[in-house]
Amino acid sequence: MATTTSSLNRLLGLQTKVSKSSSSKVSRKGSVVASSKKDDENNIQPKRMVMMGKTCSKTTSNLLVKRGERQKVRNTPAGKETNAPLGVFVLEYDASNEDIEKTRNWKPIIKIAVSGAAGMISNHLLFKIASGEVFGPDQPVALRLLGSERSQVALEGVAMELEDCLFPLLREVDLGIDAKKVFEDADWALLIGAKPRGPGMERGDLLEMNGGLFAEQGKALNEVAKKTCKVMVVGNPCNTNALICMANAPNLDKRNFHALTRLDENRAKCQLALKAGVFYETVSNVTIWGNHSTTQVPDFVNAKIGGERCTDVIDDQTWLENDFTPAIQTRGGLLIKKWGRSSAASTAVSIADAIKALVTPTKEGDWFSSAVITDGNPYGIEEGLVFSMPCRSKGDGSYEVVEGLKINDWLRERIKKSEEELSNERGCVAHLMGVEGASCVMLEDTLLPGEM
Numbered sequence: 001m002a003t004t005t006s007s008l009n010r011l012l013g014l015q016t017k018v019s020k021s022s023s024s025k026v027s028r029k030g031s032v033v034a035s036s037k038k039d040d041e042n043n044i045q046p047k048r049m050v051m052m053g054k055t056c057s058k059t060t061s062n063l064l065v066k067r068g069e070r071q072k073v074r075n076t077p078a079g080k081e082t083n084a085p086l087g088v089f090v091l092e093y094d095a096s097n098e099d100i101e102k103t104r105n106w107k108p109i110i111k112i113a114v115s116g117a118a119g120m121i122s123n124h125l126l127f128k129i130a131s132g133e134v135f136g137p138d139q140p141v142a143l144r145l146l147g148s149e150r151s152q153v154a155l156e157g158v159a160m161e162l163e164d165c166l167f168p169l170l171r172e173v174d175l176g177i178d179a180k181k182v183f184e185d186a187d188w189a190l191l192i193g194a195k196p197r198g199p200g201m202e203r204g205d206l207l208e209m210n211g212g213l214f215a216e217q218g219k220a221l222n223e224v225a226k227k228t229c230k231v232m233v234v235g236n237p238c239n240t241n242a243l244i245c246m247a248n249a250p251n252l253d254k255r256n257f258h259a260l261t262r263l264d265e266n267r268a269k270c271q272l273a274l275k276a277g278v279f280y281e282t283v284s285n286v287t288i289w290g291n292h293s294t295t296q297v298p299d300f301v302n303a304k305i306g307g308e309r310c311t312d313v314i315d316d317q318t319w320l321e322n323d324f325t326p327a328i329q330t331r332g333g334l335l336i337k338k339w340g341r342s343s344a345a346s347t348a349v350s351i352a353d354a355i356k357a358l359v360t361p362t363k364e365g366d367w368f369s370s371a372v373i374t375d376g377n378p379y380g381i382e383e384g385l386v387f388s389m390p391c392r393s394k395g396d397g398s399y400e401v402v403e404g405l406k407i408n409d410w411l412r413e414r415i416k417k418s419e420e421e422l423s424n425e426r427g428c429v430a431h432l433m434g435v436e437g438a439s440c441v442m443l444e445d446t447l448l449p450g451e452m
């Protein structure tokens with residue numbers, strides 16, 4: 001997967017895993033890695049850390065890789081000897097004495113693939129993941145970063161920054177522009193990379209352009225990712241992109257796919273808290289229904305504030321319907337107007353929230369929003385769509401759709417509109433899902449929340 005230029009590899013000290021153990025793996029990537037006693041990456045028990053850009057007084061001489069040195073190392077996967085470029089910033093030291101207590105109870109390492117890794121959202125998200133903020137302080141991670149040809153060099157810069165953070169939990173960073181390599185054995189795939197809508201481009205054009213990308217990535221996931229891989233689609237139009245991806249990855253359970261509507265939920269919680277004059281943590285049970293577009297429905301009917309019905313605490317139906325609702329639907333566009341670029345930090349936070357919602361048990365009585373497959377849903381929403389609904393999780397990465405929310409006429413009418421929009425979008429990309437002869441009708445050119 002090494003797509004970095006060799007000169008930059010040398011500059012970065014890329015490839016650094018050198019071990020005497022014949023079973024150790026050698027990688028040649030922009031990496032902060034740990035070699036393991038066993039070569040089973042899923043059972044990593046770090047014995048030696050490879051640090052970059054850092055002089056370490058704990059160095060044991062037999063493990064030291066000297067600055068700029070080139071050394072013969074064993075390429076175990078292929079069983080070949082190779083001259084790996086060893087980096088000028090690379091030092092190895094024996095961490096077995098000082099780190100063993102810390103790492104003894106770590107979970108097996110997980111592989112997290114991120115597309116659009118050189119983009120603005122990733123620039124926030126990757127550092128959260130590597131720090132342990134997302135998957136927990138006992139969860140070592142390997143990052144697999146997917147870029148485009150254009151972002152390839154920028155990706156190397158991202159790897160440099162990751163290295164410079166010296167995150168103990170970050171065991172490996174791989175860079176690549178080939179999804180089939182980057183997604184190999186992935187436990188999670190965070191699909192952020194997508195092209196923005198250009199001037200004069202119709203929503204249908206955007207669907208077609210990005211849809212092709214997500215069809216390819218779905219095929220790659222199908223071929224090389226773990227069957228249990230959880231897929232979080234962020235790149236817009238994210239609901240339909242997730243559907244395309246899912247259709248092209250039949251080896252993965254449909255319920256492994258999510259499209260991100262957590263940012264919309266967070267925005268709704270904040271506005272309700274501000275209106276009620278309470279701290280946002282007291283706002284719960286907020287659902288975003290439908291598409292991540294301006295047809296989305298932020299549900300104040302079932303929301304709670306301090307355990308009370310939101311509509312009792314905010315006794316202002318006019319505000320809820322005519323101010324709050326459109327404010328959430330169009331908040332992304334307003335942010336672009338003010339700042340000149342789309343939300344990145346808050347999106348990254350919401351991706352972290354969306355993942356945490358799946359890997360930690362949902363608080364009793366609460367739920368979270370995620371756009372998931374509608375098959376078998378209890379609200380009569382058309383099947384075969386990726387539609388944001390209330391979900392809860394036991395914390396094992398899976399979810400169930402929460403039943404029994406009150407759907408009044410106001411909600412029903414709006415949910416229907418979003419459903420129609422998604423159904424139409426599906427018709428427009430049917431050919432990317434292996435379905436011929438579907439019709440493509442765009443009723444209205446709705447904006448994505450991040451567009452003006």
Ligand SMILES: NC(=O)c1ccc[n+]([C@@H]2O[C@H](COP(=O)([O-])OP(=O)(O)OC[C@H]3O[C@@H](n4cnc5c(N)ncnc54)[C@H](O)[C@@H]3O)[C@@H](O)[C@H]2O)c1
Nearest residue numbers: 116118119120121147148151193194234235236260263347
């Ligand atoms: N669902 C949500 O809540 C939400 C919120 C905000 C943004 N978004 C969407 O997230 C996406 C990324 O936003 P951003 O601000 O990070 O954009 P960005 O333009 O900063 O980054 C996108 C990155 O993707 C890369 N890329 C483009 N095509 C690619 C490909 N084929 N393979 C791999 N990488 C590719 C680009 O080179 C770029 O580095 C956009 O589609 C945006 O609309 C979604």
